[in-house]
Amino acid sequence: MAHPYRVLLVVGARPNFMKIAPIVRELASYPDVIESRLVHTGQHYDAAMSDVFFGQLGIPRPDVDLGVGSDSQARQTAAIMTAFEPVLLDWRPDLVVVVGDVNSTLACALVASKLGVQVAHVEAGLRSGDRRMPEEINRILTDQLSDLLFVSEASGLENLRREGIADEKVFMVGNVMIDTLLAHRDKALALDAPRSMGVEPRRYGVLTLHRPSNVDDICTLDRLFEGIAAIANEVPLLWPVHPRTRPALERSAVIQQLVQRGCIHLLAPQGYLEFLSLMAASRVVLTDSGGIQEETTVLGVPCLTLRTTTERPVTITEGTNHLVGTDPASIVAGWHAVQRDDTARRIPRYWDGRAAARIVDVITRHSAAVPAPVPVQV
Numbered sequence: 001m002a003h004p005y006r007v008l009l010v011v012g013a014r015p016n017f018m019k020i021a022p023i024v025r026e027l028a029s030y031p032d033v034i035e036s037r038l039v040h041t042g043q044h045y046d047a048a049m050s051d052v053f054f055g056q057l058g059i060p061r062p063d064v065d066l067g068v069g070s071d072s073q074a075r076q077t078a079a080i081m082t083a084f085e086p087v088l089l090d091w092r093p094d095l096v097v098v099v100g101d102v103n104s105t106l107a108c109a110l111v112a113s114k115l116g117v118q119v120a121h122v123e124a125g126l127r128s129g130d131r132r133m134p135e136e137i138n139r140i141l142t143d144q145l146s147d148l149l150f151v152s153e154a155s156g157l158e159n160l161r162r163e164g165i166a167d168e169k170v171f172m173v174g175n176v177m178i179d180t181l182l183a184h185r186d187k188a189l190a191l192d193a194p195r196s197m198g199v200e201p202r203r204y205g206v207l208t209l210h211r212p213s214n215v216d217d218i219c220t221l222d223r224l225f226e227g228i229a230a231i232a233n234e235v236p237l238l239w240p241v242h243p244r245t246r247p248a249l250e251r252s253a254v255i256q257q258l259v260q261r262g263c264i265h266l267l268a269p270q271g272y273l274e275f276l277s278l279m280a281a282s283r284v285v286l287t288d289s290g291g292i293q294e295e296t297t298v299l300g301v302p303c304l305t306l307r308t309t310t311e312r313p314v315t316i317t318e319g320t321n322h323l324v325g326t327d328p329a330s331i332v333a334g335w336h337a338v339q340r341d342d343t344a345r346r347i348p349r350y351w352d353g354r355a356a357a358r359i360v361d362v363i364t365r366h367s368a369a370v371p372a373p374v375p376v377q378v
Contacts, residue, residue: 004033004034007027007035007093007097008036008087009038010097011041012043012102012104018177021058022179030360030364034367039108040065041068041080042069053272056273057184076103080108094118097119097122098119099121099123119148121146123175124139124142124143125149125156126139126152126159151170152174152294171362173358179353179355188272193274197267199236204282205237206287208239209245215245221248221252221255225254225258227329230335236264239265239266242269285301285302290310290312293319297351298351300320303319304324306325322337
C-alpha cells in the first residue's frame with residue numbers, strides 16, 4: 001500500500017501561526033490519506049512572539065524547530081534555506097505548504113522547488129505594488145514558484161492572472177486568518193482584557209507598529225507620532241510593543257512624553273487571545289500590519305493603516321480599513337473620517353471560517369491526481 005500523501009507545513013513568524021492552525025486541524029481529519037508534519041523555522045524566536053501562540057491556538061508542537069532567529073534579510077533567508085534542505089531530504093514530502101509573505105515563506109518555497117517538491121502558497125496573489133517592501137518580493141517570487149495558489153480575496157485572482165499564473169493552479173478559498181479569529185472570538189471576548197488593563201470598552205484605541213520603514217529611523221518615527229499624538233490626546237492608546245520597535249521608542253522624546261502623560265500605554269507583546277480581546281472592544285486600531293486590517297474588518301472596528309499602500313484592498317472597499325499614510329495631517333484626517341463614517345460595511349466573500357476546509361479539499365483531490373513522487377536529488 002502506498003504511503004499517505006506527505007504534507008510538510010512551514011511556519012516562522014507570528015502571523016503564520018494564525019494562518020497555519022486551521023489547516024493543521026483540517027489535515028488531521030484525513031489520517032488515512034494525508035500525513036503531515038510541521039516545521040517552525042524560528043524566524044520569530046521570542047517566546048512572547050511565538051511559543052504562546054502554539055498553546056492558545058491548539059497547534060501541536062513542531063516536529064522540527066530550525067531555530068534560525070533574527071538577522072538581516074539576506075542572512076536570515078540563507079540560514080532558513082540551509083537548515084530546511086536537510087529536513088526535506090530526510091522526510092521527502094510530496095507537498096510543502098507555506099503561508100503569508102515572511103522570509104520563511106520564500107526561503108522554504110525556493111528550497112522545495114529546487115528539489116522538485118511541489119509547493120502550495122496560502123494567501124497567494126496579494127500585492128501592495130511597493131517593491132521596497134521585503135514582503136512584496138517574497139509574495140511575488142513565492143507565487144511564481146508555487147504549484148497550488150490559495151487566494152483570500154478577489155484582487156489576488158486579478159494579480160496572479162496579470163503575472164501569467166495559470167488559472168488551473170489558482171483557487172479562491174477565503175481567509176484562513178479569519179478561520180482562526182471566528183474559532184477563538186468567544187474565548188477571547190470572555191477574557192475581557194480591556195477591563196483587566198483598566199480601560200472601558202470603546203474608550204481606548206490600539207496601536208501596533210513594526211515595519212522598518214516606520215520604526216527604524218527616529219525622525220520618521222517622531223513625525224509619525226505627530227499625527228498619532230492628536231488621536232492619543234482624545235483617546236488613550238494601548239501599544240503592545242514589537243521587539244524590533246522597542247529600541248526606537250526609547251530614543252524618541254515625542255513618544256516618551258506621550259507615555260508620561262498617560263496618552264499611550266506601553267504593553268508587552270500580547271498573546272493571540274488577549275490581543276483579539278483588546279481589538280474587539282477598541283474604538284479604533286492604528287497599525288502598519290497586514291493581518292490586522294483583515295481582523296478589524298471582521299470585528300467591525302475602524303482601522304487606520306499607517307502605510308501608503310495595502311496588499312489587502314478588500315479591507316478598504318468592503319471593510320473598515322482606511323489607508324491614511326504616514327503624514328500627520330492625513331492621520332488626523334483619517335481619525336476624523338472614521339468618527340463620522342456611517343457607511344454600511346460587509347465581510348468579504350468566503351471569510352466565513354471554512355477557508356482551511358476548502359484548502360484541504362483541494363490538497364486531497366490534488367494528491368489523488370499526481371503520480372508517485374520521484375526521489376529528490378541534491
